[in-house]
Amino acid sequence: MSGHGHSHDGGCGGGHDCDSHVTEDQLAAAYSLYTKINLDAVQCLNSDSPAKSVFKPWEQRLDKEEYVESDADPELLFRIPFTGSVKLKGIIVIGGEGQSHPDKMRLFKNVPEMTFDEVGRKADQEFELSPDPEGNIQYSVIAARFNSVNTLSIHFPSNFGDDNTKIYYIGLKGDFQQAQRQEVVIATYEARPMPGDHKAGSGLENLNLPIS
Template structure:
């Protein structure tokens, strides 16, 4: 078992309409080898009510040592006008999702509480009434405002949320709708430092068919008839 599995908080007290009866079933352990970050279509990441442009959302998924690794306390992605945030995460293929690992702020004003999880629903907005495939209750665990750099190399502020595997097969797009914070203060901004998605890659997306228009080849007979018609009209002048 990896160090991450031994120390990361693992939570299964989430719920959904179809899988609520499975809340007390022990989740299947995951490993870092199931990280799906290389299958995220990062140029197409989008967010609603984010304080950073879409082009900077990829920092949430960075793990490479050249970028400081997953433990590096990079600047978070925060909600902008209130405590709600929507993240749309597209994949380059079909994946089975097993779990979502989050590193958030730990202060009650900035720590996400309820997170709705949608599969293949790219049109979710803040007025959306669509039923999610799953709902996460994220605990008040995360990076505290007074954490120093010497405290970053630690798994204790990462939380793994296990998903009902039957509900997240053939996933091409994942949407996370963060609805509130632990302070229930809509004027505060929630903060996310890192996201890791674990699962299994299934197959690449089917390429869209390329439609090519070919110009019909010239018919020599048509060319001959055209010349004959022109000559006839010319001789009658």
């Protein structure tokens, strides 16, 4: 899979980028892009669960009361619209217990109405996932491919063997730029006197009228 790369919050090996000095407060600040999602417009295909429930504060990532679960098969497709432009940098996925955790993740940039009919196209980046019940694995995206993201589609094609896929938390890290409002510019033109506006030779301006 292309783009296979992730970093662990704690100590690790295997060639992964690691940072054991990142604090909880720093992670909470970094994974705060959920505040820039148009949550009411988030959709997840092949699930009747509330799609927006998995986008929540870092401190609530281990809350298991709400989650998204697939219906007919393990496949899930999230469509995530932002309220502005995002430069995506990283993703954390906390999936279900056992084999219900997704084992692959595919990212698509700016395909707002994406359906399962379109997931066969080449993804902007793909990952092989590891079970991560605590949210310790950060998957770093290729930043150059994810500038100016208005809509992010996340495709989870399969899991580790269960009939259904379950997801508790999706954390997004990156930079946000507010969408610029298009304002109507009203141009004011200085009125120029036209020759036809004054009657030639009227001489009214030179009359000395008596003051009553």
